[in-house]
Amino acid sequence: METQPVKKNISSYIIQSQEDEIKRIALELHEGVGQTLYSLYTGMEFIESAVEQQEMKGYVADMAQMLERTIQEIRLLAVELHPPTLGTLGLLPAMKSYLKLYTSTYGIVIDLHNQGIEAAISERESITLFRVCQEALANIARFADTMSASITFQWKPNQLSINIKDQGKGFDVSEAMKKSTGIAAMIERMCLINGECKITSKISEGTSIDITLPLY
Amino acid sequence: MVYNGCGQTGSGRINQACEVVLSELKCDFVGLALQNTDGPDVKWHYAAGNINEKFKRITVRYGKGIAGKVISTGRAMSVENFPENISGKALEYPIMLAEGLKFAYAVPIHFKGIPKGVLLIGSRTGQSINENQKSFVREAARRLEQKLNG
Numbered sequence: 001m002e003t004q005p006v007k008k009n010i011s012s013y014i015i016q017s018q019e020d021e022i023k024r025i026a027l028e029l030h031e032g033v034g035q036t037l038y039s040l041y042t043g044m045e046f047i048e049s050a051v052e053q054q055e056m057k058g059y060v061a062d063m064a065q066m067l068e069r070t071i072q073e074i075r076l077l078a079v080e081l082h083p084p085t086l087g088t089l090g091l092l093p094a095m096k097s098y099l100k101l102y103t104s105t106y107g108i109v110i111d112l113h114n115q116g117i118e119a120a121i122s123e124r125e126s127i128t129l130f131r132v133c134q135e136a137l138a139n140i141a142r143f144a145d146t147m148s149a150s151i152t153f154q155w156k157p158n159q160l161s162i163n164i165k166d167q168g169k170g171f172d173v174s175e176a177m178k179k180s181t182g183i184a185a186m187i188e189r190m191c192l193i194n195g196e197c198k199i200t201s202k203i204s205e206g207t208s209i210d211i212t213l214p215l216y
Numbered sequence: 217m218v219y220n221g222c223g224q225t226g227s228g229r230i231n232q233a234c235e236v237v238l239s240e241l242k243c244d245f246v247g248l249a250l251q252n253t254d255g256p257d258v259k260w261h262y263a264a265g266n267i268n269e270k271f272k273r274i275t276v277r278y279g280k281g282i283a284g285k286v287i288s289t290g291r292a293m294s295v296e297n298f299p300e301n302i303s304g305k306a307l308e309y310p311i312m313l314a315e316g317l318k319f320a321y322a323v324p325i326h327f328k329g330i331p332k333g334v335l336l337i338g339s340r341t342g343q344s345i346n347e348n349q350k351s352f353v354r355e356a357a358r359r360l361e362q363k364l365n366g
Contacts, residue, residue: 107274142306
């Protein structure tokens with residue numbers, strides 16, 4: 001029979017491998033495929049300027065436009081898979097950037113509050129916190145039936161607390177825990193970085209998710 | 217590119233056209249999305265029967281969401297029994313989530329022969345529509361095309 005630490009190690013390994021793979025694909029898309037397409041695009045523009053036949057010029061211009069759109073798609077897909085700001089600027093700027101995309105995708109306004117000064121945390125911790133927040137926000141878009149929500153970051157010397165709150169439909173937490181793998185994954189992910197994730201919800205009143213991570 | 221129907225008066229006429237489709241088909245929601253004039257993104261501009269104002273903030277990329285897919289393919293699309301048996305994830309259908317729709321039928325709206333908009337009708341109970349009603353939606357889209365082009 002497997003012991004708890006072994007199970008924890010396996011979960012940690014699976015999640016970490018998945019994150020590494022996502023990051024690798026995102027980087028490959030951005031730095032590999034994206035760059036090759038950009039070379040093709042500049043070549044296409046060069047051909048367009050050299051071609052004299054009007055009909056052919058228009059055709060090449062259309063192809064260049066399609067390539068430009070594909071490059072943009074690749075770039076956005078790479079950012080969606082793994083936000084580069086997480087590794088460079090940190091969790092808070094990555095979250096701000098994600099919230100902009102979230103509001104323009106789902107029409108839900110998220111009020112972001114930050115208390116304290118952002119502390120340096122490891123990339124593993126920041127990607128975990130980002131994924132847990134992403135899952136919580138995705139659940140709001142899918143189930144909460146609300147126009148707005150809030151997310152508060154509180155940086156203390158020894159602890160980071162994040163609260164995600166909405167005043168939507170709410171749900172029965174124990175029932176949802178049995179059905180939803182998403183909620184279980186949020187708790188599991190936080191457990192793996194020695195953090196905690198507590199979910200409280202009341203039907204017709206809304207949901208509050210408290211995420212904490214000890215800072216050393 | 218300029219959509220002639222988006223002015224103050226045109227806007228009223230298009231809202232009215234959405235209301236007509238809503239009452240004629242006795243559906244729960246009618247929405248009109250248009251591709252932005254300065255880029256490939258698609259935005260919901262008009263709605264009737266909406267339960268909130270989320271649609272005004274929703275922008276989908278070309279080829280994404282129902283509106284983006286209809287514009288990129290130039291073909292009608294229907295979603296039944298949402299979120300069951302859908303292709304992809306429920307989160308890829310923002311207008312269905314925002315309006316709590318279970319059924320949707322969306323048709324393209326052309327501008328100078330190119331698909332640039334989408335007329336979507338939806339139901340919150342999952343009630344689908346028959347071929348005659350689909351034909352009515354396509355006809356309404358043609359009338360909206362004339363308003364937008366004219």
